[in-house]
Amino acid sequence: MxxxxxxxxLVLSVSLAAPMTATAVLPVSVDGQSLPSLAPxxxxxxxxxxxxxxxxxxxxxxxxxxxxxxxxxxxxxxxxxxxxxxxxxxxxxxxxxxxxxxxxxxxxxxxxxxxxxxxxxxxxxxxxxxxxxxxxxxxxxxxxxxxxxxxxxxxxxxxxxxxxxxxxxxxxxxxxxxxxxxxxxxxxxxxxxxxxxxxxxxxxxxxxxxxxxxxxxxxxxxxxxxxxxxxxxxxxxxxxxxxxxxxxxxxxxxxGEVHRGVLGVTGRDLNSEVAKAMDLEIQQGAFVNQVFPDTAAADAGIEAGDVITTINGKKVKSFGQLRAQIGTMGAGAEIELGLLRDGKNKTVSVKLGAAEEQALNAKDVHSRLAGATLVNASDNTKGVEISEIVKNSPAQRMGLRADDIIIGVNRVRVKSVKDLKDALDEQKGSTALQVIRGDARIYIFIR
Structure with a gap:
């Protein structure tokens, strides 16, 4: 599918049925009661x-x-x-x-x-x-x-x-x-x-x-x-x-454009399997895998392992729903998130950060990286982490994976998303990304 x-x-093909020989007239009411209609x-x-x-x-x-x-x-x-x-x-x-x-x-x-x-x-x-x-x-x-x-x-x-x-x-x-x-x-x-x-x-x-x-x-x-x-x-x-x-x-x-709000977390949908593994009583929500430092989520006290259950009092069913709603709220928007932590409900106030400060769709950095989401790495590596990647996207076909950390472009060290964009903008010939994947360091060429 x-x-x-x-x-x-602008292509149209129409098949015509045989013409009707008589026109039926339907009543507008039966026994004085109007027939239901969407027409009005x-x-x-x-x-x-x-x-x-x-x-x-x-x-x-x-x-x-x-x-x-x-x-x-x-x-x-x-x-x-x-x-x-x-x-x-x-x-x-x-x-x-x-x-x-x-x-x-x-x-x-x-x-x-x-x-x-x-x-x-x-x-x-x-x-x-x-x-x-x-x-x-x-x-x-x-x-x-x-x-x-x-x-x-x-x-x-x-x-x-x-x-x-x-x-x-x-x-x-x-x-x-x-x-x-x-x-x-x-x-x-x-x-x-x-x-x-x-x-x-x-x-x-x-x-x-x-x-x-x-x-x-x-x-x-x-x-x-x-x-x-x-x-x-x-x-x-x-x-x-x-x-x-x-x-x-x-x-x-x-x-004239969208200034996206960013929460600063990665996560996944909460389902029965995750709920059982984490001993949770609920079956729906947005499970938080990681909170990035110096982000709206970190400032609000959200922690890895929390389950986000509501936005402004309205139920959150999945991490995808959370991401979509946050991503369409403007940078600087003030919201309330309902959390489940250690079996207890908690509400936190959050002022969303700006996308250009915390995360970018990789297509904004380079067209061949389309399909990836880039964030500043949260550990001592000081690079650019791929927090998400779309299946069969240009970034995935090029060989990149979720959780890869880009630390260089050719021989130029990069420590942030801005560094990566600037380095790629200056390259005119063959370009190699230096990537840390697990314990290995590899090179992936942008072609």
């Missing part, structure tokens, strides 16, 4: 959901074989390829013309066109975009817009009804319904910060950026991906919780 983003290419709610909501079409040019780089470079060929061949795509979006502020969508819908686009349900089209301006959460904010200039009501994704329960609205396969606005099948889904390798709502409301390619709403017509999520073998709906779709998206939007509006 593959998990796929929902942006749709949707009449208010659907004008706030828009179609998005994009066009741009993608740059592709391909390494030239050594044998050709010996005869003067450049080390890389650069090719530009035009592209077009379709997606969806949601108007969240009618006065300002703000439209919420996915990062992958508008990524690398030179032209973004927003089309309303009444047929009007507008060129959109990108206010900001965050790849880590797959959230983007656009703006259009128009009167008579309809904005959607914002819901509260923190109060969702498995089994709540959900309605998906979007632009699947470029067909035009389409509505499907289902239920919330699961909450706090993570470890799917779709995005860097994952805390998804899972639903069986049918969503397909082109639904990216569209709305997931409750029966009150309130936005509870932004549809972003599906789980399926061939890009079609199989009843498992994923949406970014609206509360998480709202945290990102506030920062995009204020800064």
């Amino acid at each position: 593959k998990i796929r983003p929902l942006v749709s290419a 709610m949707l009449e208010n909501v659907t004008p706030a959901v828009v179609n998005i079409s994009v066009a741009g040019t993608q740059t592709q780089r391909q390494r030239v074989p050594e044998i050709f470079r010996q005869f003067g060929a450049p080390p890389e061949a650069v090719r530009e390829r035009p592209f077009k795509g379709l997606g969806s979006g949601v108007i969240i502020d009618a006065k300002e013309g703000y439209v919420l969508t996915n990062h992958h819908v508008i990524n690398e686009a030179d032209e973004i066109t927003v089309t309303l349900t009444d047929g009007r089209s507008f060129m959109a301006t990108k206010i900001g975009s965050d790849e880590g959460t797959d959230v983007a904010l656009l703006q259009i200039e128009s009167d008579n817009l309809t904005a959607i009501k914002m819901g509260d994704s923190d109060i969702l329960r498995v089994g709540d009804f959900a309605v998906a609205i979007g632009n699947p396969f470029g067909l035009g606005q389409t509505v499907t319904s289902g239920i919330v099948g699961a909450l706090a889904r993570s470890s799917l390798n779709i995005e860097n910060y994952e805390n998804f709502i899972q639903t069986d409301a049918a969503i397909n390619s082109g639904n990216s950026g569209g709305a997931l709403v409750n029966l009150n017509g309130e936005l509870i999520g932004i549809n972003t991906a599906i789980y399926g073998p061939n890009g079609g709906n199989v009843g498992i779709g994923f949406a970014i919780p609206v509360n998480m998206a709202s945290n990102v939007l506030k920062q995009l509006l204020e800064h």
